[in-house]
Structures are given as structure tokens and as C-alpha cells.
Amino acid sequence: MQFEWQKETGPDQTVKKFLGTKGVSHRLISAAKQESDASFQLNGDLVDASEFVSVGDTIGFNLPDEPSDPNVPVSYEPLDIVAETNHWLVVNKEAGLTVVPGPANREDTLVNRIKGHLMNENSAQLVPHIITRLDRFTSGLVLVAKHRYANSLFSEQLANHELKKTYIAIVSGNMEKAHDLIDKPIRRADEGFNQIVAPDGKSAQTEYWVLGQNDDYSLVKVNLLTGRTHQIRVHFQAIGHPLLGDELYHGPLNLGISRQALHASELSFTDPFTGELQQFKADLPADMAQLNNF
Numbered sequence: 001m002q003f004e005w006q007k008e009t010g011p012d013q014t015v016k017k018f019l020g021t022k023g024v025s026h027r028l029i030s031a032a033k034q035e036s037d038a039s040f041q042l043n044g045d046l047v048d049a050s051e052f053v054s055v056g057d058t059i060g061f062n063l064p065d066e067p068s069d070p071n072v073p074v075s076y077e078p079l080d081i082v083a084e085t086n087h088w089l090v091v092n093k094e095a096g097l098t099v100v101p102g103p104a105n106r107e108d109t110l111v112n113r114i115k116g117h118l119m120n121e122n123s124a125q126l127v128p129h130i131i132t133r134l135d136r137f138t139s140g141l142v143l144v145a146k147h148r149y150a151n152s153l154f155s156e157q158l159a160n161h162e163l164k165k166t167y168i169a170i171v172s173g174n175m176e177k178a179h180d181l182i183d184k185p186i187r188r189a190d191e192g193f194n195q196i197v198a199p200d201g202k203s204a205q206t207e208y209w210v211l212g213q214n215d216d217y218s219l220v221k222v223n224l225l226t227g228r229t230h231q232i233r234v235h236f237q238a239i240g241h242p243l244l245g246d247e248l249y250h251g252p253l254n255l256g257i258s259r260q261a262l263h264a265s266e267l268s269f270t271d272p273f274t275g276e277l278q279q280f281k282a283d284l285p286a287d288m289a290q291l292n293n294f
Contacts, residue, residue: 002061002062003060003061003149004058006057006059007054008055010055012052014053015042019040023272024061028149029049031148038062039062040059041058041059042058044060063125063147065124066126066147066148067127068119068127072106072127074112074115074116075112075115076116077108077113079113079114082141082282087146087271088146088154089144090278091114091141091144092142093110094139094285095136095139095259095287097109097136098110098136099133099134099142100130110142111128114128115127125146125147128144128145129154130142131143131151131154131158134264135233137260137262139263139282139285140263140264141165141265141280153272154272166267167262168211169236169263170220170243170244170292171217171236171242171244171261172242172243172252173217173240175208179207179209181206182207182208184197184201184238185198185199185201185202185204186198186201186204186229186231186234187202194248195233195234204231204235206224206225207225208222216252221265236249237251243261244256244257244261244291245257245258245260245261259287263282263284264282265282265283268280
């Protein structure tokens with residue numbers, strides 16, 4: 001996969017430093033050096049990354065193919081693809097589908113299914129890069145980079161908080177405030193798989209708005225200002241309103257849903273290849289929609 005730019009301004013700099021200004025990470029440059037002797041071009045000629053670039057020069061970067069990992073099986077189970085380009089795709093993940101292979105499931109995760117999709121496309125880039133990971137029993141929108149350069153660019157957006165995600169959650173009880181910011185540090189519990197609020201945890205902020213409520217539960221819209229593991233689930237438990245169906249965080253299990261009532265409903269980002277704003281929405285799945293009866 002070939003990318004090309006022209007240096008328009010600024011002092012002379014090496015190919016490596018110029019590529020860094022285009023979001024090509026040091027790790028990716030190092031990988032390109034190891035995997036191919038034809039990764040960098042200057043005005044059409046093959047060069048080393050240490051070659052100097054001047055205004056008016058054309059710089060090319062040939063992204064090496066990323067072949068299939070034989071340890072990741074292919075799954076051809078269906079995918080709900082919301083949008084797709086040559087560089088990324090957005091999928092609407094069903095609750096219960098694990099995102100990445102692990103000891104409990106190596107055969108049919110979101111990554112396995114996307115690998116099958118890429119193979120059907122005859123892509124030379126066969127390693128999906130998950131940008132916005134969701135827990136197994138959380139449903140909704142997931143952004144996936146289709147190659148390492150896209151992964152590098154989206155990772156930069158994540159670090160700069162430029163990629164926006166909105167969730168819908170159903171939490172137990174009535175919220176005391178219609179809008180609030182939960183600002184409580186989070187860390188992993190000393191035992192078990194859960195996270196806890198603790199003074200020695202990492203900074204974590206969750207903003208929410210109440211959309212509706214009844215005697216048993218509240219529907220809330222949630223924005224994450226940070227991205228800690230289980231952040232929404234542990235924060236709402238910490239303020240006395242665990243998510244419906246969330247057994248790990250002691251949410252009620254008798255109110256009509258058998259998994260944590262959490263859905264990644266909106267996703268927005270700037271396409272790093274076109275500069276265009278991309279905005280997506282995913283309706284509530286049936287198990288949550290049937291509780292939205294306010």
C-alpha cells in the first residue's frame with residue numbers, strides 16, 4: 001500500500017522526521033525497514049529513512065503487507081458493517097461477542113470475523129487493529145483500522161481525545177441529578193477481575209445526562225473523558241446505581257436484561273486520510289430497547 005506526500009514548507013529534514021509529521025510512528029518506520037528494502041522513496045528513487053528532504057520534494061512510503069497470523073483462526077460468521085473505506089471500518093458489535101481472541105475464545109471473536117472479511121476482500125493487510133474496544137457483553141459501535149498506518153493515525157487521535165464516543169446505559173434506581181460528572185480514580189481490584197474506585201487509582205471522569213427514569217431504573221447518556229477499563233460500570237456502581245444486568249458490579253439481575261445494559265451508541269472522528277468528519281449512530285439492541293418505555 002503506497003502513500004505519497006510533497007514537502008511544502010519548512011527546513012530540510014530526514015525522511016524519518018518528515019514521515020513522523022504525517023503520523024507514521026517510529027515503530028512503524030522501524031518495522032518497514034526490517035520488512036522491506038523498498039519502503040521509502042524520494043522523488044521516485046529508493047532511499048534510506050535518514051536521507052534529507054527539501055521543499056518541493058515528493059516523499060513516498062510503501063507500507064509493507066501485514067500477513068495473516070496463523071494463530072488467529074478465520075471466522076466467516078456475519079458482521080454488521082456500518083461503514084467501510086480502504087483504511088478503516090465501523091462495525092455494530094452484538095452483545096456476547098468477544099472483541100479479541102483469548103484463552104476462552106480463539107475461534108470466533110470480532111477480530112476473527114474481520115479477518116474473514118478482509119480475506120474475502122483479498123486484502124494484503126490481514127491483521128485487524130481494534131481502535132475502540134468494547135467488553136464482551138457491551139454492544140455497539142467499534143472502530144477498526146485495516147492496516148498499521150491507519151492504526152498509528154487513530155491512536156494519535158485517541159491520545160489527543162479527538163475521537164468521541166457516546167454510550168447509552170440503563171442504571172438501577174433514580175438518579176439524584178439530571179446531569180453530572182463522576183470524577184473518581186479507578187484501579188484493578190487486588191483480587192478478581194473487577195475494577196474499583198480507590199485513591200491510588202488512575203484519574204477517571206465520566207459525564208452523564210438522564211434521558212428518562214421510572215421507579216426501577218434510569219436511562220442515561222454517557223460520555224467518557226478518560227478510557228479506563230470498565231469505567232462506566234465501576235463509576236455507576238460507585239455512586240450507588242450499578243447497571244442493570246451487570247453481575248460483576250452487583251447490578252440487579254431481575255429487571256429484564258441478562259447482561260450489562262450498556263451500548264456504544266455514537267461514534268465520531270475525523271477521517272485521517274480525507275479530513276472529513278465521520279459520525280455514526282447505532283440504535284439500541286432489542287434487549288435494551290424493550291426497557292426504554294419511559
